[in-house]
Amino acid sequence: MTKKRTGVFVCHCGNNIAATVDVKKVAEAMSNEENVVASEDYVYMCSDPGQNAVLQSIKDNKLDSVVISCCSPNLHEKTFRDNAKRAGLNSFTCEIANIREQCAWVHKDKAVATEKAIKISRSAVRRAGRDQALEPIAVPVTRKVLVIGGGIAGIQAALDIANAGLKVILVEKLATIGGHMLQLSETFPTLDCSQCILSPKMVDVSRHENIELMTYSEVQEVNGSVGNFQVKIKQKPSYVDPELCKICDDCAAVCPVVVPNEHDLGLTARRAIHIPFAQAIPASYTLDENACLGLNPVRCGKCKDACDVGAINYDMLPKTVTEEVGAIVVATGYDLYAQEHMNELGGGQIDDVLDGLQFERLCSASGATKGHVLRPSDRTVPKDVVFIQCVGSRDPANHCAYCSKICCMYTAKHASLYKHHVPDGRAYVFYIDIRSGGKGYEEFVQRIMEEDEAIYLRGRVSKLYRKDGKVRVLGTDTLTGQNVEIDADMVVLALAMEPSKGTADIAKTLKIGRDKDGFLAEAHPKLKPVESVTAGIFLAGCAQGPKDIPETVSQASAAAAKVIGLLSQPTLSHAPTVAKVRNSHCTGCEMCVTACPYNAISLENGKALVNEVLCEGCGSCSATCVRSAIEVKNTTGLQIQEMIEACLA
Amino acid sequence: MINLQDMRDTARNMLAKNEVRGVIGYRRSTNGMLAEPVVITKPEQADELIWDPTCFHNLSLYLVEDRKFLAHTRAKADLPIAIIAKGCDARSTVVLMQENYFERKDVYIIGVSCEGTGVLDERKLVKKGIRATNSAFDGDDFVFTTEQGEQRIPAREVMADRCLECRECFPKEHNIVLGEDKTGRQLDAPFTALKRFEELDPAARWEFWDHQFERCIRCFACRSVCPMCYCDECIVDSTSFPVTGQTTADEKANRVKWIERSATRAENMTYHMTRVLHLAGRCIDCNECERVCPVNIPLRLLNNKMEREAREQFGYEPGASIGGPSLTASFLDTDPGKFIR
Numbered sequence: 001m002t003k004k005r006t007g008v009f010v011c012h013c014g015n016n017i018a019a020t021v022d023v024k025k026v027a028e029a030m031s032n033e034e035n036v037v038a039s040e041d042y043v044y045m046c047s048d049p050g051q052n053a054v055l056q057s058i059k060d061n062k063l064d065s066v067v068i069s070c071c072s073p074n075l076h077e078k079t080f081r082d083n084a085k086r087a088g089l090n091s092f093t094c095e096i097a098n099i100r101e102q103c104a105w106v107h108k109d110k111a112v113a114t115e116k117a118i119k120i121s122r123s124a125v126r127r128a129g130r131d132q133a134l135e136p137i138a139v140p141v142t143r144k145v146l147v148i149g150g151g152i153a154g155i156q157a158a159l160d161i162a163n164a165g166l167k168v169i170l171v172e173k174l175a176t177i178g179g180h181m182l183q184l185s186e187t188f189p190t191l192d193c194s195q196c197i198l199s200p201k202m203v204d205v206s207r208h209e210n211i212e213l214m215t216y217s218e219v220q221e222v223n224g225s226v227g228n229f230q231v232k233i234k235q236k237p238s239y240v241d242p243e244l245c246k247i248c249d250d251c252a253a254v255c256p257v258v259v260p261n262e263h264d265l266g267l268t269a270r271r272a273i274h275i276p277f278a279q280a281i282p283a284s285y286t287l288d289e290n291a292c293l294g295l296n297p298v299r300c301g302k303c304k305d306a307c308d309v310g311a312i313n314y315d316m317l318p319k320t321v322t323e324e325v326g327a328i329v330v331a332t333g334y335d336l337y338a339q340e341h342m343n344e345l346g347g348g349q350i351d352d353v354l355d356g357l358q359f360e361r362l363c364s365a366s367g368a369t370k371g372h373v374l375r376p377s378d379r380t381v382p383k384d385v386v387f388i389q390c391v392g393s394r395d396p397a398n399h400c401a402y403c404s405k406i407c408c409m410y411t412a413k414h415a416s417l418y419k420h421h422v423p424d425g426r427a428y429v430f431y432i433d434i435r436s437g438g439k440g441y442e443e444f445v446q447r448i449m450e451e452d453e454a455i456y457l458r459g460r461v462s463k464l465y466r467k468d469g470k471v472r473v474l475g476t477d478t479l480t481g482q483n484v485e486i487d488a489d490m491v492v493l494a495l496a497m498e499p500s501k502g503t504a505d506i507a508k509t510l511k512i513g514r515d516k517d518g519f520l521a522e523a524h525p526k527l528k529p530v531e532s533v534t535a536g537i538f539l540a541g542c543a544q545g546p547k548d549i550p551e552t553v554s555q556a557s558a559a560a561a562k563v564i565g566l567l568s569q570p571t572l573s574h575a576p577t578v579a580k581v582r583n584s585h586c587t588g589c590e591m592c593v594t595a596c597p598y599n600a601i602s603l604e605n606g607k608a609l610v611n612e613v614l615c616e617g618c619g620s621c622s623a624t625c626v627r628s629a630i631e632v633k634n635t636t637g638l639q640i641q642e643m644i645e646a647c648l649a
Numbered sequence: 650m651i652n653l654q655d656m657r658d659t660a661r662n663m664l665a666k667n668e669v670r671g672v673i674g675y676r677r678s679t680n681g682m683l684a685e686p687v688v689i690t691k692p693e694q695a696d697e698l699i700w701d702p703t704c705f706h707n708l709s710l711y712l713v714e715d716r717k718f719l720a721h722t723r724a725k726a727d728l729p730i731a732i733i734a735k736g737c738d739a740r741s742t743v744v745l746m747q748e749n750y751f752e753r754k755d756v757y758i759i760g761v762s763c764e765g766t767g768v769l770d771e772r773k774l775v776k777k778g779i780r781a782t783n784s785a786f787d788g789d790d791f792v793f794t795t796e797q798g799e800q801r802i803p804a805r806e807v808m809a810d811r812c813l814e815c816r817e818c819f820p821k822e823h824n825i826v827l828g829e830d831k832t833g834r835q836l837d838a839p840f841t842a843l844k845r846f847e848e849l850d851p852a853a854r855w856e857f858w859d860h861q862f863e864r865c866i867r868c869f870a871c872r873s874v875c876p877m878c879y880c881d882e883c884i885v886d887s888t889s890f891p892v893t894g895q896t897t898a899d900e901k902a903n904r905v906k907w908i909e910r911s912a913t914r915a916e917n918m919t920y921h922m923t924r925v926l927h928l929a930g931r932c933i934d935c936n937e938c939e940r941v942c943p944v945n946i947p948l949r950l951l952n953n954k955m956e957r958e959a960r961e962q963f964g965y966e967p968g969a970s971i972g973g974p975s976l977t978a979s980f981l982d983t984d985p986g987k988f989i990r
Contacts (some may be wrong), residue, residue, distance in 0.1 A: 508982075582900065583895065584881075584893055584895050584896060584900075585880075585881065585882055587748070587749075587750065587879070587880065587881075588749045589748035589749055589750070590748070590749050590978075591748070591975055591977065591978040592978070593978075594974055594975065594978040594979055595977070595978040595979075603749070606749070624977050624978050626880065626884070626927040627880045627881075627882070627884070628882075628884055628905065637905040638905050641905050641906075641907065
């Protein structure tokens with residue numbers, strides 16, 4: 001073993017560690033270890049006096065390496081490494097022994113936990129014994145940002161970043177930006193018109209000199225790492241030149257193909273050549289190639305003939321561009337949980353049973369009925385409307401375990417909108433609880449109950465079926481203990497929110513994690529709510545979890561602030577704990593090349609070569625190599641062996 | 650049936666036309682009946698080549714030895730080397746190329762289809778007390794020429810275990826091939842021996858391996874005969890640490906000793922377990938390790954176990970394609986382990 005002067009500092013973490021681990025005993029045991037010249041304990045090592053004690057000890061005892069026995073390195077490795085650096089040490093000679101998450105919190109028996117804490121600390125001392133002094137690698141930064149998703153989250157993030165002077169590429173899967181917010185009629189709790197507040201922002205995006213808008217596009221491939229991502233974006237052909245298109249509607253008037261309109265969730269129809277809605281950005285028609293008879297003048301070609309300005313071009317090809325960006329914001333949004341999953345509520349097969357977004361389109365002035373609430377089956381004014389909350393949400397046995405968070409509020413809004421449209425109608429709301437936390441939210445719900453006289457029934461609906469031209473709703477009112485039967489003209493289901501289709505694919509493309517429900521995972525639920533687990537990739541909006549518009553906008557701005565902060569530095573520093581190849585042992589079998597999740601290894605002259613900027617030090621290569629020819633700096637085979645020995649001793 | 654004359658003519662022609670440096674094949678050993686590996690480099694040696702059921706060696710080992718020799722002598726080889734390869738040998742050659750040990754153009758594969766004949770198991774012959782001068786296969790039985798005359802023995806009784814369970818006796822990867830693409834006779838379904846062993850309860854199996862590893866003398870014959878064990882420094886044997894001009898003092902001082910050299914049960918077990926894991930997705934069941942083991946440790950059970958796991962969990966067949974992903978370095982979205990997705 002090499003001769004070192006190591007200091008061990010054991011943290012009580014208040015009672016978090018000290019309640020289960022005899023910290024004094026750990027500190028005492030460490031003082032007898034080889035190489036250890038100082039061993040102390042303190043109640044909060046991360047506090048200012050705690051850090052100062054470490055600093056003082058480094059100076060007094062001329063330490064060349066430090067072990068802090070405390071919480072997970074995820075939390076305070078950086079804190080203590082920065083502190084070691086302040087004392088003049090190389091920050092990579094500071095090691096963390098995790099005796100909180102991996103010991104104190106998971107054990108009850110104090111004697112056993114203490115023994116384990118000693119072993120964990122001892123192994124960290126051994127590791128520190130062979131730590132090399134390493135210098136961070138400086139990486140240049142590309143001052144350009146990719147925002148994925150053109151809903152309110154993506155729009156807000158793009159505008160904030162662009163306003164700070166950074167270039168932004170905004171990629172949207174559909175032919176227009178706007179997202180689900182543009183489908184909404186009014187927004188709670190102020191009931192201001194959704195389109196009126198969103199459209200100006202959309203126009204800002206299209207006119208902003210720092211924003212390059214790519215609609216009808218998808219991100220295909222992402223390589224590189226924080227500061228320098230290479231992204232490949234594929235743009236589908238719209239077959240209409242937006243520069244020439246005058247939005248005159250002559251083409252749609254002659255198009256013979258009629259398909260359901262997605263923007264109105266199938267409540268209306270559109271032509272194969274269409275503009276998603278009047279305020280679409282970019283303001284241009286799009287030819288849906290799946291619906292079109294064949295993009296061929298021989299087959300049809302009516303739209304091309306009708307277009308005076310010659311904006312339609314059947315020969316347009318998909319375009320793939322490769323861009324360099326420094327950071328990525330993912331705002332891919334949500335979809336409603338499909339009605340088809342709700343068998344007990346008709347599974348989408350019963351007429352006049354709508355989902356929340358369809359009801360929004362019924363209420364919207366630009367919607368299917370031009371703002372008149374009419375039931376879809378016979379276009380009569382519904383007099384009894386039943387709203388059902390928590391459809392698919394809060395049902396771990398059959399559907400989604402989580403609360404979709406916004407349904408209480410938007411159901412109240414729906415009831416209110418309905419009553420404003422049909423003052424003599426009756427609105428029934430089935431609920432489990434009313435969750436109305438938020439500024440002005442509770443008052444809003446109370447107003448709907450009291451002033452708009454919506455009838456709130458606490459209970460669930462067991463069955464829906466069609467009877468005598470109405471929808472028979474069977475439910476219970478648990479407050480009176482009575483069964484309830486309502487013959488409704490229309491039923492609106494507040495379906496759960498789920499991650500948008502394609503979230504899994506984008507997560508895979510970006511190499512970021514998802515949580516158990518499929519939403520994109522944040523790096524830390526409290527301290528890093530807008531960061532993904534991969535550095536340089538940030539999250540905004542419902543892709544990360546259900547949230548309402550104000551919260552989405554806040555998160556988008558927060559993500560933008562993080563991006564601006566990140567890219568305001570001239571260079572980024574990259575951890576030097578990267579893989580290193582022992583050329584004498586490498587046979588060039590290429591297994592590490594395929595195993596590397598970051599494409600950081602290539603084969604040069606028959607030997608593996610590590611691109612240190614791309615390497616994240618994950619160790620996949622080292623685990624794959626049967627020849628021990630590649631190892632991660634400061635986690636070498638020898639260090640691992642000595643750590644194991646220290647634990648077994 | 651394989652025409653031996655075709656094999657000899659092929660070898661002779663290629664050597665005469667200077668198309669290959671040499672041909673790795675089989676010749677009759679001094680023992681009499683059994684074949685032994687040979688490298689011929691002159692056209693007139695072609696008549697030494699033989700083909701019969703005693704050609705059990707996996708000759709791809711000599712492709713590795715050839716590479717090592719070239720590297721050691723810093724010689725340059727402009728011509729490829731030819732190898733007589735059975736279905737199994739061709740698969741191990743593919744794995745070596747998959748791992749970039751040499752390129753496809755460096756080797757000329759003269760594929761030989763076993764056509765379901767299979768090869769003999771030396772030990773089974775010894776047990777039966779057969780002392781013959783020649784062996785052949787007549788379609789059902791092995792026929793041995795002994796001093797007493799001809800002796801017929803049913804294939805099942807003397808065939809090598811791996812041939813009983815053979816699933817691909819035709820060398821898919823080849824430059825030319827002798828014999829037809831017949832599916833193996835497959836007397837037993839794949840992994841039959843393993844399945845039989847796994848019927849034992851865990852305690853009995855533990856006792857079995859405890860006993861087997863107790864007996865290992867760490868002669869490393871298994872490692873020496875294995876074409877996949879081509880590393881210069883084996884992780885289990887620190888004495889073979891190659892000290893070259895580039896080896897730094899730091900590397901010498903810091904070499905990791907995961908396993909001690911002493912032939913004790915625990916160390917032996919670690920050695921064999923490590924070897925099995927390092928062969929996962931690479932072993933193609935040529936079973937040379939078990940054949941050369943002087944104390945008859947049934948190593949095939951261990952390697953078969955890994956092979957079956959790879960096949961059942963990931964649909965992975967070692968030696969299937971040169972360009973395909975390797976088992977331990979690739980990742981599937983359909984990975985059965987939920988934790989990793």
